[in-house]
Amino acid sequence: MRARLRPKVIGSGTLSARICQSFIQILIVLSIIAFTVETLPDLSPAARSTLRNFEVFVISVFTLEYLLRFWLSEKRVEFVFSFYGITDLLVILPFYLQLGLDLRSLRILWLFRLFRLFKLVRYVDAAKRIGDAFRLVRVDLAVFGMGALFVFYLAAVGIYFFERDAQPDTFASVIHSFWWALATLTTVGYGDVYPVTMGGKIFTFFTLMIGLGVFAVPTGLITMAIVSTREATLNDDAS
Amino acid sequence: MRARLRPKVIGSGTLSARICQSFIQILIVLSIIAFTVETLPDLSPAARSTLRNFEVFVISVFTLEYLLRFWLSEKRVEFVFSFYGITDLLVILPFYLQLGLDLRSLRILWLFRLFRLFKLVRYVDAAKRIGDAFRLVRVDLAVFGMGALFVFYLAAVGIYFFERDAQPDTFASVIHSFWWALATLTTVGYGDVYPVTMGGKIFTFFTLMIGLGVFAVPTGLITMAIVSTREATLNDDAS
Amino acid sequence: MRARLRPKVIGSGTLSARICQSFIQILIVLSIIAFTVETLPDLSPAARSTLRNFEVFVISVFTLEYLLRFWLSEKRVEFVFSFYGITDLLVILPFYLQLGLDLRSLRILWLFRLFRLFKLVRYVDAAKRIGDAFRLVRVDLAVFGMGALFVFYLAAVGIYFFERDAQPDTFASVIHSFWWALATLTTVGYGDVYPVTMGGKIFTFFTLMIGLGVFAVPTGLITMAIVSTREATLNDDAS
């Protein structure tokens, strides 16, 4: 019976398997939306109760799916310790732990429900190509990543040196100055911290001239690698 | 008479057709400018009246154009349901509806006048090439688009987790935190919302390190695709 | 004597010509710095007088250079109406006009002194290559430039529609909303204007998702074109 049921549920070609998988995908997305809505501070008790019931339903389905996949897999130990097996377990485990213990203090467990996002990865083929692209440029990425950290650190030290007397609260230490370096080098520029001395402004000029290049190059490298990977794939298909 | 008139009005080679089309194009641009000026809050009644009269004139010309195109086209049903036929109708229809009914409450209809912008597309050949380029990278774009949404969502959840106690109004829920995620990951950084806790700032660091790549790669992909498309076109022309 | 003097002053190989040209270049840079310093509001009368004297000296040298170039050129009419001839004249003319007439009211003439920056172009060979690169992608640039204007306009109209009731002063008309569209689509994000309504924020999300691509692609195109131009130059040199 297991052999007959397997292709119908976790296979990749049959219609029934495709329906099962679409159902799970939709449920993941819906439960993520429920998770998001639940954080609204002014929800009515009725809405909160509905969301709670939906959560119980979702957990039931995911538990059923986990047990089914476990029962149907040929190599059960391998499944339990595979990426998908662990993800599937992490998604449902916090709910059952919550029933037995009083975990209200462990707020971080609440974030575990987000692991269901990773359940979606199972259905994304293209993720593999992006992995290939990253592997292709990993050395350059590492070098530029270290270069970026280097510039980032020197920017924080420099602005601390120039601004600590003028703004002793905002630039209280090199560690405090990291926040300015982040907002400036990524060009986010919230506007909560910025230099006011002439020296600090001139230093910002040179930091940005050097830093923008160092921070923007890695992005370009990934793009080039993705194009290379696609061309390689196309050539393989053609030959 | 239809067969004789057609090339003179909607053909592509004759002088008279070119004059007609240039006239329509200039009228579209002028009417968009009029639409823009009309939104100024402190217009004099005289100016308002002039703009109103110009609008009536524009609609008259567009109606005439629509009727002429309908009358001159060989396959009239096809024209009515084509992209250009529908656009042309949507541009003039709200005006006539407004005469019969009192639509002052339906503010959205006022935006329909913008459809005349799409009338300009008829005259842009190069739009096709951009379409080709998008088609070439549509899989990568979709993957990175999903990746961007993924990062975007996790950024909002994370900052909500770190900042909800320190800034309960700004980061009231995950939904409220999306606004911060948008301003940060696109590096717009208006400065109306930003983290103030140490945890939130460190989280911002990692969000930006990962997020900037994910958000910037799609742009690079489109650029590469446009270059590829142009080279393909040049090779076709050469061979 | 003209024939003997020409290579020594405006030639390109001799030592004396190189010294003349370096002297002029340094004078241009110094006079630009003087122009910049002169705008400082709290200069002492002595400093102001020194800057004025330096300006008279610079104008004297530039006038001498213009007369020399005119006297030495074989085709004098052509020189007067060439790009360099006109630039050289525009640099010195406002000074002499100022002597005869009272031009204090014509503030824009004060900016004419900046034309001496363009005198520097004479000495930059690489400017030609950038011109070639722009010509290579001018069609794509024009298309994306129009696309950017299109997105820019629709962004302003949309935000006006969503925010005019909540912020009637900041988003008083579509024309006022252009300022928001500019700060947002270029990701500058000064923070003086930003949407506060839910609708306006969701609209900002979609505007940025579409707009960033449209605004960032032209830059990528120019980069690719410069690389192509360099490779073409290298191939020409090799063959």
Add this chain to the structure above:
Amino acid sequence: MRARLRPKVIGSGTLSARICQSFIQILIVLSIIAFTVETLPDLSPAARSTLRNFEVFVISVFTLEYLLRFWLSEKRVEFVFSFYGITDLLVILPFYLQLGLDLRSLRILWLFRLFRLFKLVRYVDAAKRIGDAFRLVRVDLAVFGMGALFVFYLAAVGIYFFERDAQPDTFASVIHSFWWALATLTTVGYGDVYPVTMGGKIFTFFTLMIGLGVFAVPTGLITMAIVSTREATLNDDAS
């Protein structure tokens, strides 16, 4: 004995040399962290004393390393005046100067401790490839660098012209306006300075349309050069 000891300490293949070098690297990173923590304003005297002792230990090890490298090198004069020799000396020298003289007034010497960051370069092979990439595009980079300075200067002059009457404090001179030009052209946009007049806003539009291209192209050029360099390396390896 020197010949026997050399490979064990500064060689590149032996295990003992690798352990020595890893120890030095970890010490550099730790001492940089100590340097960073030391700037915190509210450190307890005990923590300050611990950091001071750690600094003495680090300097001792670095001094020992310097003397060992000097003693072991075959060409001692060359080592002293090599990049690494000078860096190693600059790292330890300020400490000994501080013992003899009262240098509390020379705050800049405090920054010399950062030179130990450059000691890390000795262990980064990939730095060479980035140097090659920069050399490949140095002409284009110089041209665009000058173009960026040109646009930067004209932006400051223009905004000064438009805004000096409306905001005489913020845009007090062209020199004051550079700060606005920097924050705008790099799209950082802190929000402490921005134009308020209609003329200044229109000028900002044109500045950004031209400036973004000029400022973003150099980054793209470096990316392309790095890809070219990697391909050249791969081809060399293959042939």
